[in-house]
Amino acid sequence: xxxxxxxxxxxxxxxxxxxxxxxxxxxxxxxxxxxxxxxxxxxxxxxxxxxxxxxxxxxxxxxxxxxxxxxxxxxxxxxxxxxxxxxxxxxxxxxxxxxxxxxxxxxxxxxxxxxxxxxxxxxxxxxxxxxxxxxxxxxxxxxxxxxxxxxxxxxxxxxxxxxxxxxxxxxxxxxxxxxxxxxxxxxxxxxxxxxxxxxxxxxxxxxxxxxxxxxxxxxxxxxxxxxxxxxxxxxxxxxxxxxxxxxxxxxxxxxxxxxxxxxxxxxxxxxxxxxxxxxxxxxxxxxxxxxxxxxxxxxxxxxxxxxxxxxxxxxxxxxxxxxxxxxxxxxxxxxxxxxxxxxxxxxxxxxxxxxxxxxxxxxxxxxxxxxxxxxxxxxxxxxxxxxxxxxxxxxxxxxxxxxxxxxxxxxxxxxxxxxxxxxxxxxxxxxxxxxxxxxxxxxxxxxxxxxxxxxxxxxxxxxxxxxxxxxxxxx
Amino acid sequence: xxxxxxxxxxxxxxxxxxxxxxxxxxxxxxxxxxxxxxxxxxxxxxxxxxxxxxxxxxxxxxxxxxx
Numbered sequence: 001x002x003x004x005x006x007x008x009x010x011x012x013x014x015x016x017x018x019x020x021x022x023x024x025x026x027x028x029x030x031x032x033x034x035x036x037x038x039x040x041x042x043x044x045x046x047x048x049x050x051x052x053x054x055x056x057x058x059x060x061x062x063x064x065x066x067x068x069x070x071x072x073x074x075x076x077x078x079x080x081x082x083x084x085x086x087x088x089x090x091x092x093x094x095x096x097x098x099x100x101x102x103x104x105x106x107x108x109x110x111x112x113x114x115x116x117x118x119x120x121x122x123x124x125x126x127x128x129x130x131x132x133x134x135x136x137x138x139x140x141x142x143x144x145x146x147x148x149x150x151x152x153x154x155x156x157x158x159x160x161x162x163x164x165x166x167x168x169x170x171x172x173x174x175x176x177x178x179x180x181x182x183x184x185x186x187x188x189x190x191x192x193x194x195x196x197x198x199x200x201x202x203x204x205x206x207x208x209x210x211x212x213x214x215x216x217x218x219x220x221x222x223x224x225x226x227x228x229x230x231x232x233x234x235x236x237x238x239x240x241x242x243x244x245x246x247x248x249x250x251x252x253x254x255x256x257x258x259x260x261x262x263x264x265x266x267x268x269x270x271x272x273x274x275x276x277x278x279x280x281x282x283x284x285x286x287x288x289x290x291x292x293x294x295x296x297x298x299x300x301x302x303x304x305x306x307x308x309x310x311x312x313x314x315x316x317x318x319x320x321x322x323x324x325x326x327x328x329x330x331x332x333x334x335x336x337x338x339x340x341x342x343x344x345x346x347x348x349x350x351x352x353x354x355x356x357x358x359x360x361x362x363x364x365x366x367x368x369x370x371x372x373x374x375x376x377x378x379x380x381x382x383x384x385x386x387x388x389x390x391x392x393x394x395x396x397x398x399x400x401x402x403x404x405x406x407x408x409x410x411x412x413x414x415x416x417x418x419x420x421x422x423x424x425x426x427x428x429x430x431x432x433x434x435x436x437x438x439x440x441x442x443x444x445x446x447x448x449x450x451x452x453x454x455x456x457x458x459x460x461x462x463x464x465x466x467x468x469x470x471x472x473x474x475x
Numbered sequence: 476x477x478x479x480x481x482x483x484x485x486x487x488x489x490x491x492x493x494x495x496x497x498x499x500x501x502x503x504x505x506x507x508x509x510x511x512x513x514x515x516x517x518x519x520x521x522x523x524x525x526x527x528x529x530x531x532x533x534x535x536x537x538x539x540x541x542x
Contacts, residue, residue, distance in 0.1 A: 136514075137514070137517070203539060204539070216539070217538055217539040218539075247539055309528060310521075310524035310525060310527070310528065312521075313520075313521035313522075313524040313525055314525060316517075316521050317521055317522065317525060320518070342510040343510045343513070343514065345510070346510035346511040346513065346514035347510075347514045347517075349511065349514070350511070350514035350515050350517075350518045351518065353515075353518070354518070354522075358522050358525060360536050361525050361526070361528075361530070362525055363536030363537055363538055364530050364534045364535065364536045364537075365525065365528050365530070366536070366537040367534055367535060367536060367537040368528075368530075368534065370537055425539070
């Protein structure tokens with residue numbers, strides 16, 4: 001097979017699927033090409049936690065035998081991918097981004113990776129992440145055993161976290177798609193920073209069995225791809241009930257965007273203040289244009305705002321208390337101090353002091369938030385807001401700096417939709433919607449629980465009218 | 476949706492906020508040399524914000540999203 005062109009590394013899942021089914025490319029050759037690229041570019045980005053070349057090529061050989069006999073197993077068959085190192089692979093290192101777990105291995109492979117394997121997708125590499133998914137509150141891009149993950153658009157900038165390597169790898173064409181996880185912002189933020197499409201599914205739709213627990217009541221696993229359609233194809237493969245995940249909603253997902261309401265039938269809630277006041281000024285032109293594009297698609301835009309509640313504090317309390325319980329042993333014996341970012345260790349240690357009554361208060365306020373969203377979604381179908389309110393920060397800048405600057409701007413509208421949506425377990429998708437000072441800008445769509453087809457279809461409609469998702473960095 | 480609906484500043488809530496404001500200032504001034512102190516101050520500030528929200532006795536906790 002001749003070497004893949006640079007363009008080819010940025011093909012979508014349907015494009016790869018067509019070539020593999022037509023036997024114009026072999027899964028083994030495709031896998032080898034992506035392994036070479038991961039090897040060549042991955043270290044420059046600090047995006048790779050563990051190469052799985054031997055396993056991947058062995059699986060690719062089996063997939064090729066299936067394809068040769070026209071045994072088709074779905075859209076992802078023969079396509080290599082990467083997975084956040086929060087997911088276990090039997091007999092291989094799973095570091096969770098933390099020095100304490102540098103040599104950790106599990107006997108079982110995570111459920112989501114088993115589902116992908118059954119669908120014929122080929123795991124090529126584990127991808128880097130912020131240590132312990134950032135549960136203690138990190139301040140440094142370097143809070144990872146793999147080093148600071150660099151943004152493919154500007155190597156002096158951060159890729160975002162905690163699914164850093166997953167977003168960076170897709171943006172750089174190191175993998176056609178990747179799996180990430182989100183407790184509060186860990187898929188949406190890096191995807192927005194890196195200019196790729198990322199989906200946070202409804203809580204409970206994708207099994208977390210075999211994934212590191214950070215916050216049992218908020219952890220979600222989701223796909224990162226080039227397009228909304230890619231994310232829908234991946235979600236269809238990874239979603240489904242699982243008795244091994246106590247949080248499983250025991251629901252499956254069928255990707256039928258064609259049956260979702262058309263844009264002209266959709267009422268979308270948004271807040272002009274999010275763009276004109278809360279967002280960093282450099283992002284505003286892209287965000288304005290994106291919202292206008294949804295209007296041009298026929299979406300009815302109506303002004304909405306979230307009730308004034310301390311969403312970030314509620315999320316921090318719930319995540320902190322649950323994470324302190326998950327890592328009680330590390331906090332108790334002092335190993336927590338081995339974390340790279342001292343703020344993470346201190347945050348988890350402090351969270352272990354949260355009283356039961358305060359945790360319960362946070363969970364009771366979460367009930368109010370869920371009821372608020374139910375009322376809001378009786379008036380609108382979808383919420384639209386900036387995926388992130390500032391561009392990817394420089395690697396050497398404290399991560400709370402941009403948040404601190406943004407915190408001085410007005411915080412009404414849907415400014416806190418990130419933590420609020422995570423507290424309520426709502427699905428969200430981010431799509432690239434422009435560039436600002438050479439860095440991607442993302443727009444987020446959020447909808448009712450288990451209405452992923454709605455936001456996927458709307459995002460597909462947006463991507464049919466724009467080409468921001470086709471832009472790629474020069475590496 | 477109406478905003479500023481549930482943040483009712485009871486005497487206790489107002490007190491918590493008044494405590495929270497200087498706490499946040501202290502956190503920003505603590506610098507990188509005292510992560511433990513900063514974390515405790517941040518936690519106090521978060522809890523003060525939670526306590527400023529009025530809850531009815533009948534409001535039950537939501538432990539995770541129930542379909």
